[in-house]
Amino acid sequence: ETGVTQSPTHLIKTRGQQVTLRCSSQSGHNTVSWYQQALGQGPQFIFQYYREEENGRGNFPPRFSGLQFPNYSSELNVNALELDDSALYLCASSLGAGQDTDTQYFGPGTRLTVL
Amino acid sequence: QKEVEQNSGPLSVPEGAIASLNCTYSDRGSQSFFWYRQYSGKSPELIMSIYSNGDKEDGRFTAQLNKASQYVSLLIRDSQPSDSATYLCALKDSSASKIIFGSGTRLSIRP
Numbered sequence: 487e488t489g490v491t492q493s494p495t496h497l498i499k500t501r502g503q504q505v506t507l508r509c510s511s512q513s514g515h516n517t518v519s520w521y522q523q524a525l526g527q528g529p530q531f532i533f534q535y536y537r538e539e540e541n542g543r544g545n546f547p548p549r550f551s552g553l554q555f556p557n558y559s560s561e562l563n564v565n566a567l568e569l570d571d572s573a574l575y576l577c578a579s580s581l582g583a584g585q586d587t588d589t590q591y592f593g594p595g596t597r598l599t600v601l
Numbered sequence: 602q603k604e605v606e607q608n609s610g611p612l613s614v615p616e617g618a619i620a621s622l623n624c625t626y627s628d629r630g631s632q633s634f635f636w637y638r639q640y641s642g643k644s645p646e647l648i649m650s651i652y653s654n655g656d657k658e659d660g661r662f663t664a665q666l667n668k669a670s671q672y673v674s675l676l677i678r679d680s681q682p683s684d685s686a687t688y689l690c691a692l693k694d695s696s697a698s699k700i701i702f703g704s705g706t707r708l709s710i711r712p
Contacts, residue, residue: 519699528605528689528702529645542698576644578700589635590700592644 489513490579490593498599499567507562507596509577517541518560519590520552521576529576535560564598572600603628605703607690613709620677622688622706627671630695634666636675637689639705645689649675680710 489512499505511518517536521529531544535554549565558579564571574597578590604627614620622636633652637645649664651657651673657664663676673692677684687705694701 517698521702526704528691528704529700531699531701534698536698544699574644589633589647589650591647592637595644 492593496597500601503567504565509560511558511579515579517580519578520562523574567600607703607706610707611709614680620680622675624673624690631692633693634673635691639687682710685710
């Protein structure tokens, strides 16, 4: 167990709806990254938050947004859901910058299905 | 576009043999490399991190890094059925705060 938790475990939404996924980081970690993993693919970087500020973003449209809170927990929000948003959403926490501190530890993931 | 390339497999190895997983990458500036194991329906689990050229051993696992050839490998000795999983190669982007993953190699250990 990594100490990273995510909720909910599974979620079913319909096209056009909005969804919020939640993540609680491992104790002592101040950085959280979110990934989308489609079936048969590796995780794709969505964005990262460091001490409540966005610290990098991948090639995802603005309808993917996030927040990090003072206790370093985090949310991923997706608006106007599309069928292709169906995937496993992974949250990973880390200590932040630096060679020995950028190792990321993943939560169990949220399986999102868009119908 | 920075990429991490892996053979998707499946790679089938008899129990007790050595499994060899390979990965090439395009980001010459990357300094941090990782191997994750992912069981079906589960999230990735960190096996090894490696930062310097050469070998790094941890139990039955050995990671090998060759920055000049832009090549990373993972050897699993005395393969067990529980090693059957998808293995993801990853690196820290040298110019951004993100980890770039390969698409994974599916490993199957046959009894």
